[in-house]
Amino acid sequence: MTRPTFAHINLDALRHNFSLARQFAPQQKIMVMLKADAYGHGAFPVAAALQEADAIAVAFIDEALALRHAGITQPITLLQGVFDQQEIELACEHQLDLVILHAEQARMLEAAQCSIPLRIWLKFDSGMHRLGFSADEYVTWFQRLSQHANVAEVRLMTHFSCADDPQNPVTAEQEALFDKLTGDLEATRSLANSAAIMGWPSTLRDWVRPGIMLYGVSPFADWREDHRNLRPVMTLKSVIISTRELKAGEAVGYGGSWVAKQDCRIGVVSIGYADGYPRCLPFGTPVLVNGQRAALVGRVTMDMITVDLCGLDDVQVGDEVTLWGDGLPVEEIAERAGTIAYELLTGVSKRVPRLYSE
Numbered sequence: 001m002t003r004p005t006f007a008h009i010n011l012d013a014l015r016h017n018f019s020l021a022r023q024f025a026p027q028q029k030i031m032v033m034l035k036a037d038a039y040g041h042g043a044f045p046v047a048a049a050l051q052e053a054d055a056i057a058v059a060f061i062d063e064a065l066a067l068r069h070a071g072i073t074q075p076i077t078l079l080q081g082v083f084d085q086q087e088i089e090l091a092c093e094h095q096l097d098l099v100i101l102h103a104e105q106a107r108m109l110e111a112a113q114c115s116i117p118l119r120i121w122l123k124f125d126s127g128m129h130r131l132g133f134s135a136d137e138y139v140t141w142f143q144r145l146s147q148h149a150n151v152a153e154v155r156l157m158t159h160f161s162c163a164d165d166p167q168n169p170v171t172a173e174q175e176a177l178f179d180k181l182t183g184d185l186e187a188t189r190s191l192a193n194s195a196a197i198m199g200w201p202s203t204l205r206d207w208v209r210p211g212i213m214l215y216g217v218s219p220f221a222d223w224r225e226d227h228r229n230l231r232p233v234m235t236l237k238s239v240i241i242s243t244r245e246l247k248a249g250e251a252v253g254y255g256g257s258w259v260a261k262q263d264c265r266i267g268v269v270s271i272g273y274a275d276g277y278p279r280c281l282p283f284g285t286p287v288l289v290n291g292q293r294a295a296l297v298g299r300v301t302m303d304m305i306t307v308d309l310c311g312l313d314d315v316q317v318g319d320e321v322t323l324w325g326d327g328l329p330v331e332e333i334a335e336r337a338g339t340i341a342y343e344l345l346t347g348v349s350k351r352v353p354r355l356y357s358e
């Protein structure tokens, strides 16, 4: 027996969201984003469930090797490329594709002893101003690497900084800059993340790179407007482990900062910030107790939270509590925490078992 706190992962919802990505991008190949343990959902089970995907992307080589060792054979791209020569050798051995982000990485690849030529994605900095080649060096490096014996194919990519806002002109500007620079190059192209797949159809090109939409989360800042049939994949659940009657004026938890205004009943739930339920969540954050909305009261602690049970029917020890997921959008909880759903999903800690269902 273990503590009944679980992240339920609905693989059917995952596949539904993947097929939605296919509907948005029917002509394109799909590279699914499985970095950060598939945004906290478990990279191997997610990869195994998405065998229809044309390729997988992870952040760095350890994530890719874990998938290879688990038997995943699809093409895998390293979004941050490689950090040293030894990683290039491993990339050859395990047939990993590299994103090349800057001249140092390009030179490292040129100097490597490759056992096979590698496929690379040459990243253009179209406006994110974080990673990628600038306009004055991109085409030169494209030509130089295209001719190099260590390179099987050079593909073109860029990444959008503001695609989550359908009104923001920056996405069209980034797209135009990319097109102007690469118009004459004969190569495969990839621009679109989830927000672009759903909101910027002209950016779809040859390959799309959905991440957050696969996990059933709206990629748009205005998430209330734009769910468009996405189904949540992770539902974080725990149970009531104790209940207590409070008199008006009694305080709850560390610092006693929440004080009952009237006589009430609270429930203690076995989840805390060590599980990835953020400590910064304010009083009033919703949870579902037996499917009914209740409010967080008192501070989030390492292993527990307290919730107000007033007005709920007959809640008992052992009753189910949903922290986010089915019936309670993770976007709403992220908003309360002043962050984004990506951070909550990837922050669910190792001590929370993932339970997979179809």
Ligand SMILES: Cc1ncc(COP(=O)(O)O)c(C=O)c1O
Residues within 6 Å of the ligand: 033, 079, 159, 192, 193, 194, 195, 209, 210, 211, 212, 213, 219
């Ligand atoms: C290069 C690149 N492409 C695509 C994605 C997927 O983005 P999203 O999860 O917003 O779809 C990411 C994620 O950060 C990324 O870094």
